[in-house]
Amino acid sequence: MDMPDAKRIYQDILDTMSTALLARDSRTWHAHIMTPHIMATSDGRAIHETTDQVVRGMENFADSLDRIGVTEIRRECETARLTDPATIVGYHTTWMTRGDGTSLPSYHSKMVLQKLGDNWRISKTHSAIGLSDKGWSVLPHDGVDGYKSQAVDSAAARKVTIQSLMDRVDAILVNGDYEGWRRAVCLPLTMESSRAKLVLRTEDELAADFELYLAEFKIHRVSDIMRIVHFVDMIEPDIAMCHYRVHVLSRGNYVVPPWDAAAILNRIYDTWRISTIKRALGHLNWIASPGGDQK
Secondary structure (H helix, E strand, O other), rough: OOOOHHHHHHHHHHHHHHHHHHHOOHHHHHHOOEEEEEEEOOEEEEEEEOOOHHHHHHHHHHHHHHOOOOOEEEEEEEEEEEEEEEEEEEEEEEEEEEEEOOEEOOOEEEEEEEEOHHHHEEEEEOOEEEEOOOOOOOOOOOOOOOOOOOOOOOOHHHHHHHHHHHHHHHHHHHOOHHHHHHHHHEEEEEEOOOOOOOEEEEEEHHHHHHHHHHHHHHHHOOEEEEEEEEEEEEEOOOEEEEEHHHHHHHHHHHOOOOEEEEEEEEEEOOEEEEEEEEEEOOOOOOOOOOOOOOO
């Protein structure tokens, strides 16, 4: 398939999804989205694991459009390419118009499409927009009448800070950036599971352990790691316990089932670093049964 074909497929999906969103056509909407579906935005990431979550997300997004009076959406593919026979990566711009004819600021997005049988579906979306507290897109139009951002309390702000750290750690692991990993953790680094407890005390031990994970990621073709923070407990002023859910995927498919985990973080010179990971995924535990201990 050449470039124009990839661009045509991408544009067809954009047009279909825009029409479905304005019509609140949930059947068409979820028929074109893979689960799990990853969304990365200007202020965080979210994941929809089920069809119900995808549909609720669409309804929340449509509610946002209604609040600011959007009656027309136009998305235009700028470029799209086939990266392998079952994957298209493309970029597009979105324009929206209110019922009174006012044009809203445009924003740019990136989508990854995966082919399932004869159909293409969206597996990942990157947008220059924010996330609502309901896990769907917030339009970048805070000044528009009828739609204002709400201030967040200290607990919510702390959760955003820790989620940002987890997002950075996930990118570090996928990209194989050891220096970034070293800055994100502190020694000794403890990894606990019901089967074992591993304490990495030296730089050499940390580097060797990091290489083991990279080898496993390569074998299983890991393309995405996501830790979605549920809540953060403050143990002491500079020590926090973060509870989160872990998703490890390869091209939109789970490598292992998602699992719940936790981490202890220490604030050192105003920077949060990971000191303990609870329920860490062991190097030999990739094929885990549901309910099996994963880290």
